[in-house]
Amino acid sequence: MHEQNYKKYFEILELEPDTTFSDVKGSYLHLKKLYSSNSFIFSSLSDALEKEKRKKILGQIEEAYAILSDYYLSEKKQKSQTIKTTVSNEHVPEFDVYNGNALRLTREVLGINLEEVAFFSKIPLQHLENIETERFDLLPPKAYVRIFVRKYAEYLSLNIKKVTDDYMKQYENKK
């Protein structure tokens, strides 16, 4: 691709041109939500509420996302084989079985890093790492693991029961 041609679209999404698709997606969703909302933040800027201007911005955001996602999808098709093809509206993949890898992939598609999960879920970072890499030997007793996985699934807005059941089944088997 010619960097130059795409630069403008990255700019509209307020990103650097060398960014990842998950940033493009994340930024698109955020901006779309922001400019279609009546966020309190707009009340600060006098000309910010103009409908026309917002409509124009929303149009540009849609266009930029459409063009950039085409680019990323064609470039990165091969990489996403591990992900089941049923992609929901939000492009969050669904897995048949939730193991450590599935959790990691979901997190990455959502564009969240582990530190953030640790920060807000109060699960120690190294436990999260061990959950994702299935280092069961390094994890605390079972009851704790269940709580951690539960919280983690909740943070990722996944089906809590399915994720915990799946994960704990593997934990029992392999331990």
Place this chain on the structure above:
Amino acid sequence: MKNVKSKVAEIWTVGGGKGGTGKTFLTSQLAKYLALKKKQVILIDSDFGGANLRYFFNIKKQGKSIKDFFTNKEPLENLLSHTDMRNLKIITGDYNAISINSIKYSQKMKFLRHIKELDADYILIDLGGGLNFNTIDVFLLADKMIVITVPEITAIDNLFQFVKNAYFRKLNFLFKNYKLKDTAKDIWEHRKNYGIENIIDLTDYIKTKLDVDSSISREISEFSIFIVLNKLKNPNEINQGFSIKSLCIKYLGIPSIYAGYIGFDENFRKNLSLSDYIPKFNVSTRIQKEILEIAENIINKEQITISTIKNA
């Protein structure tokens, strides 16, 4: 200046309009972090209304302060207080001695000039709240202008006003420097006549319609800010930084970088002495990681993105 300077310092200023958002805290932590990276750092308390930077470093009041510059004409380099880090020095403030409105224009210009002449790798300046133009002028001195806010409408509103005012002030300086007869404010006030609706239009107009030197449009384009969000209590609030950034870009037309955020930390209250709060910057606590991220982003002009901080 008598001594020849060995380097040109990079100046960082921290402002944002509202008091209590963490300007002084952030400035002090950024300074400590840079000093730990073995840089020579000078920290200046330029909050004339509420100088309190010294509390973050346990510096007693007896020493010299910025007041000696304004009242006794002492050179700034005579006013440096030592801290427990060898390469971090502070010029403390003194809110009893000077009122921000009483500073004369010539004094201010001299102050700004002398800051630039200090010998250091980095000069960090802590500012007071409010939109006072003396505060804004010090803010504009920076190579890296940083604004900090908390996720509350009043503080965010103050931030927008602050950035907008700083931008207009900068335009006025440029107009004066380039000897343009109108001021940016004149154009803005009669914007209907010029077909200008918002600040982005104004900037375009100046860059393209006014017969200006290309250096003026370059200087305008170089005006950019770093945004930091402080005292977050909830993960959703991280996103407000992206919203603030977006409005700065799309409504004010100002290139903006969301440099990072700091979670609310209960431990603040428990520590009576602020200087004990983070005595050594070993990267272990959450807040220290957050400061590190912010500092590195400012150094490298990088931003956090929605997939928050790069994957660890």
